[in-house]
Amino acid sequence: MRFEPLRERVFDLVGLPTETVMRPARAMPRLPIDGLALVAPESLRDVPRDAPRFVAVADGNRSAILPDVRVEHEGRSWIASVKGVGAWMPLFEGELGARRVHGESWMGEAPFGGQGEAGARTAIEVSSVDLGGAAICPLTSVVAVPERAIDRESFWYRKHRGPVVAEHRLVPSDVRVFHGSSRTLGRDPIAALAALGVDGIAALDAFLDRLLASGVALLTLAARSARMRDGVIKGLDYDDAWLDKDAIVAPDGTLHFADLETLEWRALSEARVTRQLGRNHYELFSIVDRLLDVRDVWSARTSDRRMRRESIVTRLELALAPDRFVRPLVSPDGLDLVVAPRSGPSFTLRLVDR
Secondary structure, X not given: OOOOOOOOOEEEEEEEEXXXXXXXXXXXXXXXXXXXXXXXXXXOOOOOOOOOEEEEEEEOOOXXXXXXXXXXXXXXXXXXXXXXXXXXXXXXXXXXXXXXXXXXXXXOOEEOOOEEHHHHHHHHHHOOOOOOOOOEOOEEEEEEOOHHHEEOOOOOOOEOXXXXXXXXXXXXXXXXXXXXXXXXXXXXXXXXXXXXXXXXXXXXXXXXXXXXXXXXHHXXXXXXXXXXXXXXXEEEEEOOOOHHHHEEEOOOOOEEXXXXXXXXXXXOOHHHHHHHHHHHHHHHHHHHHHHXXXXXXXXXXXXXXXXXXXXXXXXXXXXXXXXXXXXXXEEOOEEEEEXXXXXXXXXXXXXXXX
16 A cells, blocks of 8 residues: 655755765665755755755654655555754744754754754664564664754754754654644544545454554563663663654554654663553553544444453453563453563563453
8 A cells, every 4th residue: 555645734855965974783775865964945055956856744843754755674665754854843933934953952962953963873773673573663874964954053042062963764654643743643533544544444453453562562662672781681761752742653553663762771670661651551542542432433333431441451462462572461350461571570560450
């Protein structure tokens, strides 16, 4: 199926030859944008006549999806995305639509509209790590943004010092869970499902099962990624990230975590695994509940809370059967998740109460 991004806020980007500063250790496909920094024409004093142009669709404030740049990789169809093409919304004041990379330090780690080197380094590393079945939007490369495309004098209160880079990454669609894009499952599930090719109850059931399985994988990311680092067993944890805005949905329902630079290696413990699941539990189950609303409409029936809990318990028991890192344990009280980290002891966590 050829997924088509929603072409709202379409704009042009021009490609400037630049240095590729990082590539993942894992083999990744080469894209037509390799070796190019994609910037908005209005951020340049003079646009080179021979600069290649790309159609872009806004994806959040500083990212863009390139709907015409596609690739097949590891059994999935992907669309190219660039993080760090310039912000189109002002930080404190100014006019909309003047997309550029500013000199202001954004959250202490990146220039406003661009990406910082430290975050990109994390994203590159994570793109090559075995995450035990958790799905991500991998980077293909990190490129330097030329100084002539950066307005370092345009800052409000604190300057960003250091290199400015952009991430080239692969995304399965432009549909996010609830925030961060023009089309989300939470805000308009019918339109989002139609765009993803989900057009009936059977397709919706399969979509829900993949959503649950991949969602649980992201809720248990720390355990799946656990390994010895610096003499301590560590796993990846979310810093300033939430699934409702930082995960992208594939046409088959698989949730892919996109903002890899927000992940951090932290010492693995039962408290860490419990916190990670609890912190993002609502993000997953809110959208599952929203999709069960759609299923009720399509099947001309009504399900109460008890029926939904029973449905989810059954779906999870089947969907998680192949997962070697978690095991559903069903009892009259509910469904517990036995989480078996790659390294270290297992933990049992309550996922659904009956």
